[in-house]
Amino acid sequence: MTSIVIPAHNEGQVIGRLLDSLLVEAAPDEIDIVVVCNGCTDDTAQVAALRGSAVRVLESPVPSKHAALRLGDEHARGFPRVYVDADVVLATSDVRALTAALGDPAGVLATAPERELPLTGCAWRVRAYYRVWQRLPAVREGLFGRGVIAVSEAGYRRLAALPPLMADDLAASLAFAPDERRVVREARVVVHPPRTWPDLIRRRVRAATSTTQLEQQQQQTPGDAPAPTARTSKADLGKLLRADPRLIPAVLVFLAAAVTARRQSRKAVTAQDFGTWLRDESSRQG
Structure with a gap:
């Protein structure tokens, strides 16, 4: 069973769209979703709980993404494991593509989807910035800046050994050599960019x-x-x-x-x- 860990700090406005996207195509017992509400002062936990028994909700008073990820790991039931930011949108079909690539005999330990940045409604300078940013080699090839990373059990052990860092997704990407990580072209995640400068x-x-x-x-x-x-x-x-x-x-x-x-x-x-x-x-x- 694939476990999906979602750390969420005051994400009541957006976590519903992610959970709905994950659940709409999922077969029974296909995915195990753990939402870790960390330091929330809004209705994140209630919104997540409305999705029923397919979503397990944990609450922690500590507003720490790193601590939330580790707490989610303690309760996750299986591998592969997928870590997903609460403010992105990812479908079950994308999860399947990410986890399938982890079974590659080449030894891929970590995967991430292609990113989709809907820039409509963003200020012109924001659009100009991302016009360059998306073309940078490190941005195209790295696993960071996507809000999603999937790992095998061996890949999980690599991540679990990392210290708590603010740049958690960048550290996770750099923890794997180029031949150990892969951006899966068949999977896509919607990452909502900032709208203002x-x-x-x-x-x-x-x-x-x-x-x-x-x-x-x-x-x-x-x-x-x-x-x-x-x-x-x-x-x-x-x-x-x-x-x-x-x-x-x-x-x-x-x-x-x-x-x-x-x-x-x-x-x-x-x-x-x-x-x-x-x-x-x-x-x-x-």
């Missing part, structure tokens, strides 16, 4: 802060090989522009967002504050 910047500040935390952790455990990274280089942007010079305005917007986020993240990094979660509310609105 300030909300995009909040997301990027969080990303810049959490990436720095991950790099600090990597420096504490040095190895013979350079630590893997997903940072965007000048070479990455240069290659995009050579391939399509029409991207120049979008690249300028991308750089503006990156510089702004890096500057605003300095205070948190200096204070070693890796627990303040700058949340984008615009993507959670109907």
